[in-house]
Amino acid sequence: NATVCLGTRAVLDGASLEVRRGERIALLGGNGCGKTTALRALLGEIVPEAGRAWRGGGLRISYVPQDASFLRGRLRDLAGEHGVDVTQFFTILRKLGFSRERLEADADGLSDGQKKKVLLALSLCESAHLYIWDEPLNYIDALSRVQIEELILRCQPTLEFVEHDAAFVRRVATRCVHLDGVSEE
Numbered sequence: 252n253a254t255v256c257l258g259t260r261a262v263l264d265g266a267s268l269e270v271r272r273g274e275r276i277a278l279l280g281g282n283g284c285g286k287t288t289a290l291r292a293l294l295g296e297i298v299p300e301a302g303r304a305w306r307g308g309g310l311r312i313s314y315v316p317q318d319a320s321f322l323r324g325r326l327r328d329l330a331g332e333h334g335v336d337v338t339q340f341f342t343i344l345r346k347l348g349f350s351r352e353r354l355e356a357d358a359d360g361l362s363d364g365q366k367k368k369v370l371l372a373l374s375l376c377e378s379a380h381l382y383i384w385d386e387p388l389n390y391i392d393a394l395s396r397v398q399i400e401e402l403i404l405r406c407q408p409t410l411e412f413v414e415h416d417a418a419f420v421r422r423v424a425t426r427c428v429h430l431d432g433v434s435e436e
Contacts, residue, residue, distance in 0.1 A: 252301075253266050253301070254266075254302055255285070255297055255299050255300065256300050257288065262283075262288045263285045263288055263289060263292070265301075265302065266285070266430070267302075268289070268428060270293075270381065270409065270411055273425075274409060275403065275407075275408070275411075275412070275424050276410070276412070276424065276426050276428060277412055277414060277420045277423070277426070278411065278428050279413075279430065279431075280429055280431040284431050286385075286413040287385055289430065290385055290413065292304040293306070293312075293383065294312060294383060310380050310381060311377075311379045311380050311381070312382075312383055313379035313381070314383045315367075315370045315382075316385050317385045317386045319369070319370050320366070322359075322361070322369060324358055325357055326355070333373050334377075335373060336376060340372055343371075343372040343375055343376065346398060347372065347395045353365070363389075363390040364390035364395075368391065368395060371399065381409050382408050382412075383412070384411075384413075386415070387412060388414055388416050396416070396419065403423050410423075
């Protein structure tokens with residue numbers, strides 16, 4: 252029953268959502284309806300003005316934001332900073348189309364799509380109870396989209412995500428929550 256305001260506007264007004272283990276929940280709705288705001292409240296980045304955003308104790312979350320432009324440094328170093336196995340990280344990146352030479356590159360020189368793949372690979376290497384991905388397919392090529400979809404269906408992580416690709420949502424989501432009117436299906 253959380254209400255979150257941005258400025259004077261209530262973006263989420265009395266919204267409630269329970270995430271159960273194994274669910275893959277797609278947050279749907281038009282621009283400005285509160286999808287990213289809901290994710291940020293769940294992450295604890297935004298505190299509701301009314302109601303509350305509650306997370307279970309010891310919950311480990313892996314988060315992939317919409318924007319990847321902040322990535323800096325060598326990919327090997329990013330793996331260390333995130334505490335993930337560099338071999339596993341590089342293996343996922345290779346499957347997502349990175350050349351061996353590109354694995355030794357600095358993130359500053361990567362395209363937007365390559366940076367998004369780096370964030371997704373880091374997240375996939377993290378041991379988490381809940382994966383929160385904000386528009387994971389932005390800038391991602393068709394083959395990588397299929398690979399990411401197949402990996403999600405095979406591993407079945409608990410996932411809450413925002414994505415505008417309707418085919419991906421249909422295949423991956425176990426439940427959809429429409430924030431325009433806060434309805435579920």
